[in-house]
Amino acid sequence: MLKRKDLLGLRDLGRDEIIEILDTAKEMKKKIDNPALRDCTLGKSSIITLFYENSTRTRMSFMLAGSYLGGIVQDLGVAASSVSKGESLIDTGLNLDKMGVRFMIMRHQMTGAAAVLARNVNASVINAGDGTNEHPTQALLDMYTIRDYLGGFEGLKVVILGDISHSRVARSNAFGLVKLGAEVTLAGPSTLVSGSMKSLGVNVTSDIKGALADADVVMGLRVQFERQKNMPFPNTREYSTLYGINSSMLNYAKKDALVMHPGPVNRGVEFASDIIDGPNSVINIQVKNGVAVRMAILKLLYEAGASTDR
Amino acid sequence: MSLLIKGGRVIDPANGIDEIMDIFADGGKIAEVGRDIEKAADRTINAEGKWVMPGLIDLHVHFREPGYERKETIRTGSRAAAMGGFTTVCCMPNTNPVTDNDIVVEFIKLKAERAGIVNVLPIGSLTKGMEGEVLSDIGRMASAGVCALSEDGKSVLNAALMKNAMRYASMFDLPVFDHCEDPSLTGKGQMNAGAQAAYMGLAGISNDSEEVIVARDMILAESTKTPIHLCHISTKGSVTLIRQAKERGVRVTAEATPHHFTLCDEDIRDYDANYKMAPPLRSREDREAIRLALKDGTIGVISTDHAPHHVDEKNCEFQKALNGIIGLETSFCLAHTELVLGGYLTPSQLVEKMSTNPGRILHNGKGTLSAGADADITIADPNEQYTIDVDDMVSKAKNTPFGGREVKGRILYTIVGGEIVVDGGKLIKK
Numbered sequence A: 001m002l003k004r005k006d007l008l009g010l011r012d013l014g015r016d017e018i019i020e021i022l023d024t025a026k027e028m029k030k031k032i033d034n035p036a037l038r039d040c041t042l043g044k045s046s047i048i049t050l051f052y053e054n055s056t057r058t059r060m061s062f063m064l065a066g067s068y069l070g071g072i073v074q075d076l077g078v079a080a081s082s083v084s085k086g087e088s089l090i091d092t093g094l095n096l097d098k099m100g101v102r103f104m105i106m107r108h109q110m111t112g113a114a115a116v117l118a119r120n121v122n123a124s125v126i127n128a129g130d131g132t133n134e135h136p137t138q139a140l141l142d143m144y145t146i147r148d149y150l151g152g153f154e155g156l157k158v159v160i161l162g163d164i165s166h167s168r169v170a171r172s173n174a175f176g177l178v179k180l181g182a183e184v185t186l187a188g189p190s191t192l193v194s195g196s197m198k199s200l201g202v203n204v205t206s207d208i209k210g211a212l213a214d215a216d217v218v219m220g221l222r223v224q225f226e227r228q229k230n231m232p233f234p235n236t237r238e239y240s241t242l243y244g245i246n247s248s249m250l251n252y253a254k255k256d257a258l259v260m261h262p263g264p265v266n267r268g269v270e271f272a273s274d275i276i277d278g279p280n281s282v283i284n285i286q287v288k289n290g291v292a293v294r295m296a297i298l299k300l301l302y303e304a305g306a307s308t309d310r
Numbered sequence B: 001m002s003l004l005i006k007g008g009r010v011i012d013p014a015n016g017i018d019e020i021m022d023i024f025a026d027g028g029k030i031a032e033v034g035r036d037i038e039k040a041a042d043r044t045i046n047a048e049g050k051w052v053m054p055g056l057i058d059l060h061v062h063f064r065e066p067g068y069e070r071k072e073t074i075r076t077g078s079r080a081a082a083m084g085g086f087t088t089v090c091c092m093p094n095t096n097p098v099t100d101n102d103i104v105v106e107f108i109k110l111k112a113e114r115a116g117i118v119n120v121l122p123i124g125s126l127t128k129g130m131e132g133e134v135l136s137d138i139g140r141m142a143s144a145g146v147c148a149l150s151e152d153g154k155s156v157l158n159a160a161l162m163k164n165a166m167r168y169a170s171m172f173d174l175p176v177f178d179h180c181e182d183p184s185l186t187g188k189g190q191m192n193a194g195a196q197a198a199y200m201g202l203a204g205i206s207n208d209s210e211e212v213i214v215a216r217d218m219i220l221a222e223s224t225k226t227p228i229h230l231c232h233i234s235t236k237g238s239v240t241l242i243r244q245a246k247e248r249g250v251r252v253t254a255e256a257t258p259h260h261f262t263l264c265d266e267d268i269r270d271y272d273a274n275y276k277m278a279p280p281l282r283s284r285e286d287r288e289a290i291r292l293a294l295k296d297g298t299i300g301v302i303s304t305d306h307a308p309h310h311v312d313e314k315n316c317e318f319q320k321a322l323n324g325i326i327g328l329e330t331s332f333c334l335a336h337t338e339l340v341l342g343g344y345l346t347p348s349q350l351v352e353k354m355s356t357n358p359g360r361i362l363h364n365g366k367g368t369l370s371a372g373a374d375a376d377i378t379i380a381d382p383n384e385q386y387t388i389d390v391d392d393m394v395s396k397a398k399n400t401p402f403g404g405r406e407v408k409g410r411i412l413y414t415i416v417g418g419e420i421v422v423d424g425g426k427l428i429k430k
């Protein structure tokens, strides 16, 4: 059984813990389709979402997950709160602690922010993405989807493409998939994927065709286009020409390879539109599984807390 | 007041001494060093089994005053220095206002005099406001008594301005202490680039960010025929560059910090910002290169880069946390444990790095126990083993990753100008 206060990343999770979350998510999924099955698993625990970086989709997914299990869910509204008046993360956390918050679900632009919050508060902290570190619930929902379609992970070839070095999704997936026996390849332009990522136990390459060969799963990552001084590639057009996946590129992968993307997709950049809407794509299914996985995590952390007398 | 130190192992590399001897000091000066001195003294210290060294000198501390007194003050920093066996420290100019004119220099000297604990020597900035645009009032600061010039915290990015600064400083015989870092290569980096950064998901700082400026400024030292002192060298590549430059006669000296020869990036845990500093903790391989460079003399100086911060500036998001750790109270014990007991340095070489060589760079007559020199003396017990306890520290700040670490070697006496300021391991000044 999951025995921890917080869920900060897949780096620290054991193989069995990951399986337990995925198994629990399978049960939870029924509650999404059938409101009659929704209950008060979380016993009216209060759940706060703190999104220092905006993401409507992830935030809504967590808020729905919490309410389907009978939690009382609030969003802190970081932009409108004392945070914007310069309150420190730790002070914000301590205040919420005092007010009886049981779960703090945080997205933050800085690596390690969830860990810092977690060690300063009594509440359970769930990392909804921290800097360039981890996005564990996204990876768990990706893994849930992969297992659902392909039956397991052992020996699977998973290719993750795009802006690897800035991607917490790629990192969390790599940590989790490697633990469960998949062969993971991170691929992208040399300026967006660093050889030091090999320390995660993955292959690293800029050869996109080689990476795609016989792949079971092709996961695209959103490429960020904010104007920056030192762009890692010349322009979007060149990126999509060299690293975008269209149907002829997809032919290098296995015939029924899964096409995945954490969203939101830049159509015609990471994937051509016919791939996003094509038979291999499970992009829309990922979204539903996201709610189930987040319900599972809330339930397991709640039960872990109840059993350890906090 | 007169002082007799009996039977200690006197280690004074400047005079080639490493043997059991006595020292007699009178009127604030060393009067005599020799065997079996029998003289009446106001105070006699039995130093049997102890090391008796010229007072330790730290070329690189941040005492934060004026401007950041909640981190440290000249008084609290001086106390920490004394507890660490330092009799002379040089304070970096990144104060607020910046130490870029004679008025701030006079202020620091006044505060140091009032604290009256150790010798605190101000360092002036190379450029006005440390903004890298125009030279500071270097001549006026020289008259006011700065010991060196530095832009510590950053490099002067305009190479022509740096060249001018080095030339101008040499006219006043002022050493230049050079923080080497190209910020465009540091970028958003938070820790050493490499496997550990990839594992932790923190943006990396590559070794080249230091090395390009090390190379540039040694070339400038060569072309201007002026000396340069390179601060807190952290990479294997820098060591190679320095070694090559020394071979072709460039007047370069270099320092390393206790944290760079003790720790490496693999030690960083739980996003604990007490492991965050600039330059960052490097790889295991870099650490070994630093140790070997200390051993072969490529790096001749150990400096702490004592950088106090308030707890709120460290117990926060790693990326938000400020750079630097305190070091005065742990420098000797770490250097002794890691370098002497670790087999890299002899006791005499250790004293060279912590007193003799920094004294030579300051060329102010310190760093030696010669008769006639100021009676700045440090006595340590090399055999005392203990666990570093952050709560015992007297620095105002507590930002150090070394709490709980087992070390060997404790400072027992710090004597400044013949006056005992640490007595039997206890600070006796207010």
Ligand SMILES: [Zn+2]
Residues within 6 Å of the ligand: B152, B153, B154, B179, B231, B232, B278, B279, B305
């Ligand atoms: Zn510096």
